[in-house]
Amino acid sequence: MTSPVTQRGRGGFDLFRVLKQFGPLLFLFALMLVFAITNENFLTQLNLFNVARQISITGLIALGMTFVILTAGIDLSVGSLLAFCGMVAAVVAKGGTANTLSLSSNAGAGYGWGAALLAAVVVGTAAGFVQGLVITRLRVPPFVVTLGGLTIFRGLTLTLSGGGPISGFTPGMRWFGTGLVGPVPVPVLIFGLAALLCHVVLRYTRFGRAVYAVGGNAEAARLSGVRVDRVLVSVYMIVGFFSGLAAFVLAARLNSAEAVAGIGYELTVISAVVIGGTSLFGGIGGVGGTVVGAALIGVLVNGLVLNNISSYTQQVTIGLILIAAVAFDRWLKARARA
Amino acid sequence: MTGQLAADTPVPPLLDVVGLTKRFSGVTALDNVSLDVRAGEILGLLGENGAGKSTLLKILSGAQSASSGSISFAGRPYAPAGPDAARQAGIVTIYQELSLIPTLSVAENIFVNRAPTGPFGLIDWRRMRRQARDILARVNLSLDPETPVSALSVAEQQLVEIARALSLESRLIIMDEPTSALTETEVQQLFGIMEMLRRDGVAIMFVTHRLEEASSMCDRMTVLRDGRLAGHLLRDGGRVPVPRIIEKMVGRAASELYARPTRRDNAGAVRLSVRGLRTVRAADAPHAVVLDGIDLDLRAGEILGLAGLVGSGRTELARAVFGADPIASGTIRLDGQLIAPMSPADACALGIGLVPEDRKQQAIFAMLPIRQNFSIAALDLFSDGLGVMRPGREGAALAGYRKAMSIRMSSPEQAIDGLSGGNQQKVILARWLARDPKVLIVDEPTRGVDVGAKTEVHQILVQLAERGIAILMISSELPEVLSVSDRIITMRQGRITGEMPAIEATEESLMALMALEARPGDPQ
Numbered sequence: 001m002t003s004p005v006t007q008r009g010r011g012g013f014d015l016f017r018v019l020k021q022f023g024p025l026l027f028l029f030a031l032m033l034v035f036a037i038t039n040e041n042f043l044t045q046l047n048l049f050n051v052a053r054q055i056s057i058t059g060l061i062a063l064g065m066t067f068v069i070l071t072a073g074i075d076l077s078v079g080s081l082l083a084f085c086g087m088v089a090a091v092v093a094k095g096g097t098a099n100t101l102s103l104s105s106n107a108g109a110g111y112g113w114g115a116a117l118l119a120a121v122v123v124g125t126a127a128g129f130v131q132g133l134v135i136t137r138l139r140v141p142p143f144v145v146t147l148g149g150l151t152i153f154r155g156l157t158l159t160l161s162g163g164g165p166i167s168g169f170t171p172g173m174r175w176f177g178t179g180l181v182g183p184v185p186v187p188v189l190i191f192g193l194a195a196l197l198c199h200v201v202l203r204y205t206r207f208g209r210a211v212y213a214v215g216g217n218a219e220a221a222r223l224s225g226v227r228v229d230r231v232l233v234s235v236y237m238i239v240g241f242f243s244g245l246a247a248f249v250l251a252a253r254l255n256s257a258e259a260v261a262g263i264g265y266e267l268t269v270i271s272a273v274v275i276g277g278t279s280l281f282g283g284i285g286g287v288g289g290t291v292v293g294a295a296l297i298g299v300l301v302n303g304l305v306l307n308n309i310s311s312y313t314q315q316v317t318i319g320l321i322l323i324a325a326v327a328f329d330r331w332l333k334a335r336a337r338a
Numbered sequence: 339m340t341g342q343l344a345a346d347t348p349v350p351p352l353l354d355v356v357g358l359t360k361r362f363s364g365v366t367a368l369d370n371v372s373l374d375v376r377a378g379e380i381l382g383l384l385g386e387n388g389a390g391k392s393t394l395l396k397i398l399s400g401a402q403s404a405s406s407g408s409i410s411f412a413g414r415p416y417a418p419a420g421p422d423a424a425r426q427a428g429i430v431t432i433y434q435e436l437s438l439i440p441t442l443s444v445a446e447n448i449f450v451n452r453a454p455t456g457p458f459g460l461i462d463w464r465r466m467r468r469q470a471r472d473i474l475a476r477v478n479l480s481l482d483p484e485t486p487v488s489a490l491s492v493a494e495q496q497l498v499e500i501a502r503a504l505s506l507e508s509r510l511i512i513m514d515e516p517t518s519a520l521t522e523t524e525v526q527q528l529f530g531i532m533e534m535l536r537r538d539g540v541a542i543m544f545v546t547h548r549l550e551e552a553s554s555m556c557d558r559m560t561v562l563r564d565g566r567l568a569g570h571l572l573r574d575g576g577r578v579p580v581p582r583i584i585e586k587m588v589g590r591a592a593s594e595l596y597a598r599p600t601r602r603d604n605a606g607a608v609r610l611s612v613r614g615l616r617t618v619r620a621a622d623a624p625h626a627v628v629l630d631g632i633d634l635d636l637r638a639g640e641i642l643g644l645a646g647l648v649g650s651g652r653t654e655l656a657r658a659v660f661g662a663d664p665i666a667s668g669t670i671r672l673d674g675q676l677i678a679p680m681s682p683a684d685a686c687a688l689g690i691g692l693v694p695e696d697r698k699q700q701a702i703f704a705m706l707p708i709r710q711n712f713s714i715a716a717l718d719l720f721s722d723g724l725g726v727m728r729p730g731r732e733g734a735a736l737a738g739y740r741k742a743m744s745i746r747m748s749s750p751e752q753a754i755d756g757l758s759g760g761n762q763q764k765v766i767l768a769r770w771l772a773r774d775p776k777v778l779i780v781d782e783p784t785r786g787v788d789v790g791a792k793t794e795v796h797q798i799l800v801q802l803a804e805r806g807i808a809i810l811m812i813s814s815e816l817p818e819v820l821s822v823s824d825r826i827i828t829m830r831q832g833r834i835t836g837e838m839p840a841i842e843a844t845e846e847s848l849m850a851l852m853a854l855e856a857r858p859g860d861p862q
Contacts, residue, residue: 206717206725213714216703223662223700224715224769225686283705 023329024276024292028299031321035303042306049185055272055298056191057253058265059291060246062272063191063198064239066290069273070202071215071235072282073135073142077149078243079265081127083258084153085247089120090166090257093173113173113252121244127153128240132233142236150266157259167256177253187249194242199287211235215282272297275325296325350413352377352541353398353429353510358407360393365788367393370407371567373560375510378539380532382546382556382571386587386816390565391545395514398543399431400424412509430503431512434519434648436495438487445470445483448502473505474498477531493524500531504540511535512543517551518649529555547647549584549853553577561586580853581846588816588845606638607673609808610659610690610777615668617658627651629658630832632668636777641799641809643823643840645816645848651832652812653695656779659810660692661685672776686715691770693763695781695812701766702754709750712736712765716772739768743798760791767798778802781812796822816845828852 019026035042061078068075093116110116127149134145179186202208210231213221222228251257276293278285300321304314351374360368368390375381385391396402398409400418409416411427418424424431438447446453448470456462470483477497487495496516503511513532517525532542532555546552552559559571559578568586571578615632629651636642646652657663659670661679670677672688679685682692694700703711713720713732720732736750743764747757754762763783770778783799784792799822803809813819819826823840828851836851 204727204729206721206727209710209714209717209727212706212710213703216706217699219699220694220701220703221714223660223682223692223694225683226714227681227683283703 019332023332024289024296024325027325027328028292028296031296031299031303035299035306039303039306042303045183047302047306049183049188051295051298051302052188052191053185053253054302055294056185056187057246057250058268058272058297059191059294060194060242060249061239061265062269062276062290062294063194063287064235064242065269065273066198066276066278066285066287067202067211067235067238068142069215069270069278069280070211070282070285071232072218072280073232073235074146074270074280075128075131075142075149075236075239076146076266077127077131077153078239078269079262080150080153080157081124081240081243082247082250082262082265083260084127084157084160085120085124085244086251086257086261087157087160087166087259088123089116089244089248089251090169091160092116092119093169093251094166110170113170113176116169116173117176117245117248120248121241124240124242124244124247125237126240127243128236128238129233131240132236135236136229136232161257161259163259165256165258169252169255173252174255175252176249177251177255187253190245190249194245195287195291202287207231207234212283215284217283268297271322275322275329277329297322351375352412353416353543354410355394355398356408358394358397358409359405360390360397360402361405367565368397368404369565371562371565372407373567373570375541375543377509377541378536379557380536380542380544380555382544382552382559383562384546384549384552384559384583384587385562385568386814389562389568389587391562392514393565394562395431395512395545398424398429398512425506425508428507428509429512430499430506430508430510432496432499432503432514432516434515436492436499438495438498440488441486443484443486444474444481444490444498447487447498448473448483448505469505473501476504477501478527491524492519493521493527496520496528497531500535504535508540510541510543512545514545515547515648516544517546517548518647525551547853549580549849552583553580559583563587580850584846584849588849606640606806608635609638609673610634610636610810611669611671611674612659613669613671615655615658615670616666617654617663618666620663627654627832629654632832632834634827634834636808636810638776638808639803639806640824641803641811641822643819643826644810644812644829645814645819645826645852646812646829647814647852649831650829650852652829653781654832655829656692656694656781656810656812659685660690660779662692686773689773689776691715691773691775691778693766693770693778693780693783695785697759697762697766697786702762704755705753707751708747708754708757708765709733709736711754712739712750712769713772715769719772735772736768739764739771743768744794758788758791759786760788760795763787763791763795764798767795771802775807777808777810779810779812782814783811784813784815784818792818816848819843819848820845 041047061082065075065078093110093113095110131145131149134140135142176186181189202211210221210226213224213226214228214231218228250261272293273290274280274293275296276285276289276291278289297318300318301314304317309317353375355374356372358368358371359366371390371394383391383394393402397404400421400423403417411429416427418427439450442450445466449466453461454465454469467483474481474483477500479494479497479501481494487498490498500511516528520528535542544552544556554577556578557573561568561571561583571582571586612632612634615629617629619628627649632655644652644655654663658665661681661684672690677688679688679690698704709732720735721727733750739745740747745761745764745768747761754765757765780799784795787795796818799809799811811819811822820840820843826838826840826843826848827834828836828848830852838847
């Protein structure tokens, strides 16, 4: 009679089992070590917070993207949606589409940062809802729906803004992009809190369990009484919400909403999620990995800049390191399974 | 070629299998099986599920290799390295799940990997179409070779596969359950082609559950039972009578593994009542069986066994009641209340559970921990009003079932695919018990479960019935149906063909109801 439990289920210390949990994190530490040695400015508080602030925008969207990818879906529209939500926030904040850096020219015409924030996340969530409905009701693959979304939201942004930026927000709104709480930049704080919330939702709620189940085996989830379509619509709403939130923070930081904001963000965001160990086939991964993945990309860019690597070489290096990080992760997992 | 050979002429067999054995890590799937097939004959290969037929087919088609024994084909030793080598040697296997590429045209499928080429090695489409048309004519199929395979019926696809086999100069065609998805007319057409092939000297190995068909078509039959050769049946003069086939297939004393439990007499009120249930063929599942007026009553505390072959509609019935497939007409009542579950989620909420047939595809989340696999159907019960999980409640429940069902695992955090089939199945049963369902439908509850764990699963089902749960147990293993059920119904082609108390049923009587066309006035 064969043992009902395979060997790897038995106790005993298995180095690779531990490593596979932390593959991307190890890679991040190794990279940080290299940069710390090669450049004395890397490991300073100022520089590290700078990196953290840089990753917080794409990081926020990556949190939402983690939910989507866990269900084996994808959202390519996030960059364009970010631009659109940012523009909506700006219009609400300024009470119009006038591009004036000077607040005095139309002081009091806007609706305040609260309304702008609300508008950005409501528009983002609604966009996710519509895309989710098309995916589940019309059975159009997420790749196609959100590829369409990528063009549509960019076009809506240009229509709304007439192609130009809308700049000049109140200090209250700008605080969300440039303020500090103690030594911590506000965008970093928002990203941190959001990551914590997403982690809790994925690990400790019914909804989180359903997300993993749908991504792990959609048919089994359906036959276990999970309302698969509702879960799917929800994850696109979540990534839409975070696109809206990120748009607000970005506009606040730049003191401007740009029609060309967020171009190519979808690739950075998806890279962060995948480097963090979340499987594009769904069911495996989590928010912790995504935070590490976003940090890895941020550290890489920052370290290369500090070391005066030309931006052309940077692109090559980033691409290679992305592939290496995922290959390393796969290798660890394969060893742990063997 | 077509001349009748005198009976006393010694004909060397085309395929000669001697002492074939196949072992999988401790399990012997095929044990010292010998058989032969001659040119120009139809050999029936028969046996219950698990008798070893599929293993034998996999070895002959090159998908697996034998552990020991020898095969010779056309006078030469035969040990194909893969399916392609088997085809090259002249043996083609046509599986139930057809192996054509649906998006390509009929002609492209016939000439896959060997398209006729013209100058510069480019494909000569005109020649390919012309040749395809000629090949199709050999199986009396007049279709445009340009038609995509996805537009063909199952019967037409089969004929295309046969045509392709002929164009490959195959000398032995193995057909695995070719009639299971065909209408009666299509079956007759297929038989016509089979007779023609026989006249042309092609050997056919015909694997079927339908004994009437085997009896009318086969020159000889080889019967397998529990991986061993149960015997050969020769047609002498007329046909081999069906009861003789059944005798050979069943032929064993009731095994101690299927010791019949003591009679329970605790069936309560009618829990689930189905009347006139009909379904229509969905566009995305053209091969599914259509339910044609199903009536059944399931009582609290009873195990109703549902016996039927593949394609009888047994799984479709389970899915329709569970809300997984749409219903065209008919009523379902649960405890007297009309219900209309539109989705499995509705059925769950009403108190119906389903342990599906295909554990890997439809039940488990392979990479997720046992704990998450267990609680997925009862997340509402293991969480608070805000939807936050209560891990304590969840863990305690799982620990309880782990003990009660002796589920062998190292930890609830272990991925479920590290468990044996039997332990996986226990986790899936526990998944539903956590909801305390009124009705539990189990479809092939012991498929892929090792022998020892089968008995455990059976005991669990009996205990659940004793707790008052109404259980509908679908199974194609007759000893299982006989030993676990209180009452048995049989299905064939989307209809219920018989009902009897388990105590009066025998494998022979069930087999007759499952495998034979039900005709009014037939003696049973």
